[in-house]
Amino acid sequence: MDFLNPVINGFAVVLEPMNLLYCLIGVLIGMLIGVLPGLGPAATIAILLPLTYNVEPVTAIIMLAGIFYGAQYGGTITSVLLRLPGEASSVVTVFDGYQLARQGKAGTALGLAAIGSFTGGTAAIIGLTFLAPVVASFALDFGAPEYTALAMLGILLVATISSGAKAKALIAGAIGLLLATVGRDVFTGENRFTFGSLELADGIDFVPIAMGIFGLGEILYNLEERHRAAKAPSALANVWPSRKDLRQASGSIGRGSVLGFFLGILPGGGATIASMASYAMEKKRAKQPERFGKGAPEGVAGPETANNAAATSSFIPLLTLGIPANATMALMFGALLIQGVTPGPQLVEQEPDLFWGVVNSMYIGNILLLIMSLPLVGIFVKILRVRAAILAPITALITLLGAYTINNSMFDVTLVVVFGVVGYLMKKFGFEAGPLVLAFVLGSLLESSLRRSLLVFGGDPLGFFTRPISATLLIVFVLVALLPGIRIMLSKRKASAAEAASDTKIKETV
C-alpha cells in the first residue's frame, strides 16, 4: 500500500518524544485558554508564533494545532459549570449544558461533550487523511489561474458567510485588501504606499498584523471588560454519562461530525458557525424541541462534536491548497511561512513528514484531551481566579518580545502596537478581525495570481475558462455571488407569509 506508507511514517514522527511533548503542551495551553474567557485560540497562537521559531516546523505546527483544537474542549468546561463560555464556539453549549449542571448532571454534560469532541475530531482527521492526497494529486495543475479563482472565491465567502454584521465585515475585508497592496510591486518594482520607507518595501508582514490585531488587540479589549465575577463551580458528580444519555446523544454526535466537517472546510466557516448550525439542526430534528434550553443532552453533544470536527477539517484547505479558511488558519499559514514552509498542493508530496506528522498528531492530541479533560476540570476552573491585572501585562510583554525576535526589527514592534490599537478599536466598535486578516492574506495572492495569469494568457481574461479547475471554481464563484439575490427574489414572492427570523448574532472570533 503506497498510499499508507507516508501515513504510517507520520505516526513515527508524532511518537518522537519532542513532538509528543509539544503536542501535550499545545493541548494543555489550548484547554487553558479555552477556559479563560476573552483570550481565544487565535490570540494565543498569534502571541506564541515567535516562540516556535527555534523548533522544527513539524513540532511547531503540532503545538499550534493542539492549541486550536484543545481550546474547543476547554471552552466547554466553563460553559457548563459557570455559564461562562470560554470560547465563541462554546456559546451554544451554555443553553443546555448549564441547565444540565443545575440539575446535578454537570458530569453528564462534560462527559458527552468530551466524547462528542473526540468523535468529531477523529472523524474529521480520517476525512482529512483520505481527502488530502486526492487534492494533492492535482498539485501541478494548480497554477496562477487556479489560485486566482480560489482567492476570489475565498474572499467572497469570507465576506458573505461571516456571522457578524455584513457591512462591517465588508469594510474590514476592504481594509485588508488595501493593506495587502502596500510594498514594492512584484511585477514592476514600483513602490506603493511605502512613503519612501525601505522597511515597507516588501509590504507589511502578516505576522505583526496578526499579533497586533488578535494578540495585543484582545489583551487591550479584555482589560476594559470586567465581566469575570468568580462564581462557585457547581459540584461535580457522575462524570461518565449514563447509557441512556449516550444513546440519546449518539445521533447528534454523528450528525455533528458530518456537519462540522463540511462547515470547517468552507472558507469563512469554522468552529463557531459549526456549533451554532448543529444546535439549530438538533433542535429542528428533535421530537420535543421544547426540551432544548432545559437540559437536553443533544444540545450539548451536537455542537461540541461539530466545533471539534470543524476545527480539524479547517486544516484541509490550508494544508492542501495553501488557502486559510478562517482567521486561526491564517495564523497557521503565518507560522508555516516563518518556518520556511509554503503550504500548498505540493506539501503532501514534498514534506510528507510534516504533513502526516501534523495530521496524525491530532489523533494523539484528541486522546490526550479526552484523558485530561475530565479529571483536570477542577484545576482548570481554579485558573479562572487569575486576575486580568496579572495576565495582561505578561501576555503583552510576550507579544512585544516575540514580535521583535522574528526579524530583529523594532519596526515590527511598532507595527504590532499600531495594529493592536486598530484591533482594539475594531473589537470595540463591532468589526470582525477575521475578514481583515483573511482578505490581507488572500488579497496579495489574488493580485499576483491574476496578473501572472493574464501575462500567461496574453491579456485574455477568457483564458480562465480554458482550464477545467479554474473554470469550475469561477462558476461556483458566480453561483455564490448570485445566491443572495436569488434568495431575495424567492422570499419576495412569499413575502406575505414571511416571518421575521430572529438573528442570533454571535461574534466569530475563531
Next chain:
Amino acid sequence: MMHFPSRRAVLGAASAITLLALTACGNVAGGATNTAKYPNGPVTITVGQAAGGSTDLIARAVAESASKTLGAPMPVVNKPGANGALATKEVAGKPADGQNLLLLTASLITITPLAVTPEEAVNLDDLDIIAGLSQDDYVLVASKGSGFNNITDVTGAGRNITFGTTGVGTGSQLAQTVLFKQANVKGTDVPFDSGKPALTAVLGNQVELATIQLGEAMPQIEAGKVTPLLVFSEERNSFLPDVPTAKESGYDVPVAQYRAVAAPKGTPQDVKDKLYAALQETFKSDAYKEFNKKNMLSPKEIPGEEVMTQWKDYAAKYKSLVEKYDISLSGTK
C-alpha cells in the same frame, strides 16, 4: 484531584531558570572580553535574506567555521527586506570596528539598482569587502510540455514564449530578458516571488522556461522533470558539465549570483587582515568545502579588492546591456 502547585513553588522554579540563564550568558561574554583587542565580543553577521534561504545557509556555514579561528561567537542575524538593502544600510551605518559584518549578495549591487529608484539602491562605496565567497550559477530550464531540448529549439520556435523569473530586479530576470533580446526571440516575462514557485510553474507547464539558481533546480533536473538548456556563467559549471554556457551559444550575458563578506567603510586594516585570515582558514576546512558541494556553489574565494572591481565591472556591463537593448527591468508592463 491533583494538588495545584503553590505560588511559591512556581516562583521558585521560575527564578531558578532565570538564574541559570543569566550564568550561561555571563560565561560567554566573560570569555570573550579577556582576549586581544579584536574581536572584542561577538562578531555579528547580518543577512538581508530570511532564515533558511541559500544566502542565510552560507552565512551560517561561514560563521560556524570562522568563529573558531576568531575565538569569538559569530551569531547570524536575519534582517530581511528590500532584497537585502535594509540589512546593508543598517550594517553600513554601524561603527567600523569589525564587530558587525554583512553577508552581501552581488545582485543587490549590480542588478537591483537597474529596477529601483536611486534612493533605494545600495552604494558599494559605503562598505569594505573582506573577501569573496562563492558563485551560485543560474540555469535556464525548459518544461517538458514546451518540447525545448536545447537553446536553438527556443530561438527557432518563431512564436512568443513565456518565461518565469525569480522576481523583478534579479539576475534571473536580467539574464533572460537580455538573452531573448540578443537571440531576437519574443517572450513574456512572468515574475514569481522566488525560485521555488517559478520552478513549480515550469513543472506544471504554466510557463515554458525559467531561470533559477542551480541548487534549487538540480533535484528536478536529475529527476528528468525539467530540461536544462544553458548556464549563464562564463565557464561551464562543474556540476552540470554537459550543459553549454550562454557564451558558447553565442550570447554575451554573463550572470551569476556572487556572495561576499563585507564590513562598514573604514574598518581598520589589521581587523580586516584578521578577518581575512579567519575566512581563509574556513575555506580550507573540509566541512565548508562539503557545504559548497552540497549546495552546488562554486568557490570564488578572492580578496576584497578584487570583489570590488569585479562587481563594479558587472554593474557597468549590465547597465550598458540594458541601455543597448532598451530593456526596462521594471516598466515593461
